[in-house]
Amino acid sequence: DIVMTQSPLSLPVTPGEPASISCRSSQSLLHSNGYYYLDWYLQKPGQSPQALIYMASNRASGVPDRFSASGSGTDFTLKINRVEAEDVGVYYCMQTLQGRTFGQGTKVEIK
């Protein structure tokens, strides 16, 4: 099984400042087609999860462009260009190469 490890697990942020979350997989998420099989999701307080990023770096429909993601091999990063108050919640990475596995989640809250 592929294990996903996120850091940090808690991230206090200041509105208007950038923020970054790291996600590491126990094995490479590179598919034979040359693409990385990793998604990012956000679960805001009291809401269902929502998709942010798919295939490591592609923004899902309707996601603001202040969200970006990158990575390769086993190391991936989600970045928020300028955090807004509505961005609070728990962020999850999820590998999709072998079934699906979520990371533990990173709780983002306003300082």
Add this chain to the structure above:
Amino acid sequence: QVQLQESGPGLVTPSETLSLTCTVSGDSISGYHWSWVRRPPGKGLEWIGYIHYSGNTRYSPSLQSRLTMSVDMANNRYSLRLSSVTAADTAVYYCARLLHNPIPGQYYNYHYMDVWGKGTTVTVSS
């Protein structure tokens, strides 16, 4: 606009079978994969599995021996059955659609969960 609604008993007795249904409105269940995810209290998200409208399934290895998913095309819904439940199966259960996205140069698609239900709370307790 596609909407998903989970339904099922909120309380299940230990060792019994948990049964949930996800009803899809606003689009046909045909042509997509459909998934289940849960969030135990105080913990993170856990992927349960998914089913294609044709009936093909893929389950989490940790739940596979207890899990069955099915599709009801006539009623545009799909279901989950988890047997021999314990307190560890207490969670909010979400259903979600897997949207297919073309992969450049490939004949197959990439899928991610684009539409989610609001979730239903299931407690396993006697």
